[in-house]
Amino acid sequence: xxxxxxxxxxxxxxxxxxxxxxxxxxxxxxxxxxxxxxxxxxxxxxxxxxxxxxxxxxxxxxxxxxxxxxxxxxxxxxxxxxxxxxxxxxxxxxxxxxxxxxxxxxxxxxxxxxxxxxxxxxxxxxxxxxxxxxxxxxxxxxxxxxxxxxxxxxxxxxxxxxxxxxxxxxxxxxxxxxxxxxxxxxxxxxxxxxxxxxxxxxxxxxxxxxxxxxxxxxxxxxxxxxxxxxxxxxxxxxxxxxxxxxxxxxxxxxxxxxxxxxxxxxxxxxxxxxxxxxxxxxx
Amino acid sequence: xxxxxxxxxxxxxxxxxxxxxxxxxxxxxxxxxxxxxxxxxxxxxxxxxxxxxxxxxxxxxxxxxxxxxxxxxxxxxxxxxxxxxxxxxxxxxxxxxxxxxxxxxxxxxxxxxxxxxxxxxxxxxxxxxxxxxxxxxxxxxxxxxxxxxxxxxxxxxxxxxxxxxxxxxxxxxxxxxxxxxxxxxxxxxxxxxxxxxxxxxxxxxxxxxxxxxxxxxxxxxxxxxxxxxxxxxxxxxxxxxxxxxxxxxxxxxxxxxxxxxxxxxxxxxxxxxxxxxxxxxxxxxxxxxxxxxxxxxxxxxxxxxxxxxxxxxxxxxxxxxxxxxxxxxxxxxxxxxxxxxxxxxxxxxxxxxxxxxxxxxxxxxxxxxxxxx
Numbered sequence: 001x002x003x004x005x006x007x008x009x010x011x012x013x014x015x016x017x018x019x020x021x022x023x024x025x026x027x028x029x030x031x032x033x034x035x036x037x038x039x040x041x042x043x044x045x046x047x048x049x050x051x052x053x054x055x056x057x058x059x060x061x062x063x064x065x066x067x068x069x070x071x072x073x074x075x076x077x078x079x080x081x082x083x084x085x086x087x088x089x090x091x092x093x094x095x096x097x098x099x100x101x102x103x104x105x106x107x108x109x110x111x112x113x114x115x116x117x118x119x120x121x122x123x124x125x126x127x128x129x130x131x132x133x134x135x136x137x138x139x140x141x142x143x144x145x146x147x148x149x150x151x152x153x154x155x156x157x158x159x160x161x162x163x164x165x166x167x168x169x170x171x172x173x174x175x176x177x178x179x180x181x182x183x184x185x186x187x188x189x190x191x192x193x194x195x196x197x198x199x200x201x202x203x204x205x206x207x208x209x210x211x212x213x214x215x216x217x218x219x220x221x222x223x224x225x226x227x228x229x230x231x232x233x234x235x236x237x238x239x240x241x242x243x244x245x246x247x248x249x250x251x252x253x254x255x256x257x258x259x260x261x262x263x264x265x266x267x268x269x270x271x272x273x274x275x276x277x278x279x280x281x282x283x
Numbered sequence: 284x285x286x287x288x289x290x291x292x293x294x295x296x297x298x299x300x301x302x303x304x305x306x307x308x309x310x311x312x313x314x315x316x317x318x319x320x321x322x323x324x325x326x327x328x329x330x331x332x333x334x335x336x337x338x339x340x341x342x343x344x345x346x347x348x349x350x351x352x353x354x355x356x357x358x359x360x361x362x363x364x365x366x367x368x369x370x371x372x373x374x375x376x377x378x379x380x381x382x383x384x385x386x387x388x389x390x391x392x393x394x395x396x397x398x399x400x401x402x403x404x405x406x407x408x409x410x411x412x413x414x415x416x417x418x419x420x421x422x423x424x425x426x427x428x429x430x431x432x433x434x435x436x437x438x439x440x441x442x443x444x445x446x447x448x449x450x451x452x453x454x455x456x457x458x459x460x461x462x463x464x465x466x467x468x469x470x471x472x473x474x475x476x477x478x479x480x481x482x483x484x485x486x487x488x489x490x491x492x493x494x495x496x497x498x499x500x501x502x503x504x505x506x507x508x509x510x511x512x513x514x515x516x517x518x519x520x521x522x523x524x525x526x527x528x529x530x531x532x533x534x535x536x537x538x539x540x541x542x543x544x545x546x547x548x549x550x551x552x553x554x555x556x557x558x559x560x561x562x563x564x565x566x567x568x569x570x571x572x573x574x575x576x577x578x579x580x581x582x583x584x585x586x587x588x589x590x591x592x593x594x595x596x597x598x599x600x601x602x603x604x605x606x607x608x609x610x611x612x613x614x615x616x617x618x619x620x621x622x623x624x625x626x627x628x629x630x631x632x633x634x635x636x637x638x639x640x641x642x643x644x645x646x647x648x649x650x651x652x653x654x655x656x
Contacts, residue, residue: 058567060567083411190535244593247580249426253561256612256616258619259617276532282598282599
């Protein structure tokens, strides 16, 4: 696993200010945040795959993946779907508004183990933000990695955010973009059907690849079956898990997955750690 | 391990109030057994001589009824619903507070509980074992929970040996009772004419020293030892002595989960009375004037619908998966987290279950035979 420094921020959040807000799709938006305490902002470090707890004044906190680049020191980016009480409130924030932020929490993607390898990224539904941070990470350090394969499945064609980025990525050398929508739309240039139908098209060397997945667990199970069948070693398959999280420091108990606290021992796990329980609905 | 025979003193029955008085003189607020809503709970003792005598409760699956101890002993009751968990892990408390000024700027500050030294008289061996597990969870090295630690460090624990286990008790099979062996400041064993006293800490030794007790005689110590053995032998319920981790985790699709789910009301009583359950929800309480908000926590239960809530769906949508989560966490995956089972054999989940689900019977059914999946 990626051994990141693991600060505990169980205490009050830092005050943070919205620097920029982007509407990515009708229900999805990105907030670029900066901690009000300049020293805290300068000292803030994270690994892609880690998350922050964002606090909406008077309402509560939500865990949100960090999608900005870890070497970006000026702002901390979060792409959020307006879904519940807190995220719908966060959606109303505008540049200059303040909120609370504590983090980063958990273990991120095994970026150190990716060096020199083909990188296969599989995402489903709206679980793309944690993986998009890895795409950006790889593209900015392209010479360090082998082939890059981006596999993305969505339910409806209009669920795909950052669509122009996928077009751009598809044109890059040694980069393959495979996108599928269960339900297509006019001018949808990619596959219509299940994302798992695209796995056989992915071009990578299983013996020297590392794969990272994020999204619905059923999709990840199917993706794992396919990748492992192609010869990817189990130890090079990683996934990001989601569970209810309230404290983010392994205390409140909601995110337990077997003996693991997803907030502390994850959210990124290697396949061997979770495969047994993932087969059982209700864990 | 401290045993009853190490430096044991003898406190004559009539002098029990002097122990309480000594604790009060040391500045402790003293809690002891009291009756509330027909159950034995821990409440502040008004005076040094206000410990009640003769309390007893008959317990069975889904049943808790007060009775009278014919011998009028102080500690002939096995346990009440509450354990001592609330004294360290408060049922509801603030964690931090935020103020918003006219310009919308937010200022955050931690909230720590105001606590005073507190002595609890009548702590059971199962409760001590449970407290050790709560300590392991909330005071892990490098990640201490500030609120828990603040309360916990003020506690002075006067344990008592259980001489009269309830029918729901099975601490002997979990290895946690009925005689306290660690984690107390003072331990008592109640005999007909007084108490054998043992100090378990420097604080406890200081309190006992001030009482200038005579040493316990070998006969008194032997009587207490036999009393503990008899209390262990009297227990009728058991959990298997081997680790249940693998046997339960290999039965995740056992039909018994459906069967127990049909009886379970998902009320969460078992988690509320369990002395080791640590789940809590976090919540915000904004002030009516809009100028501040308190962020706190409240005990939560894995039987509640919100426990497994995730944006747009529920990880554990049915009672089957919630009961299975509770039981397999308590008895199986707890080993991964804390190196032992999360059950200390107090039997509270059995007595306080409104439909009388018996954890030991469920385990027996789940592990009785391999069921083809």
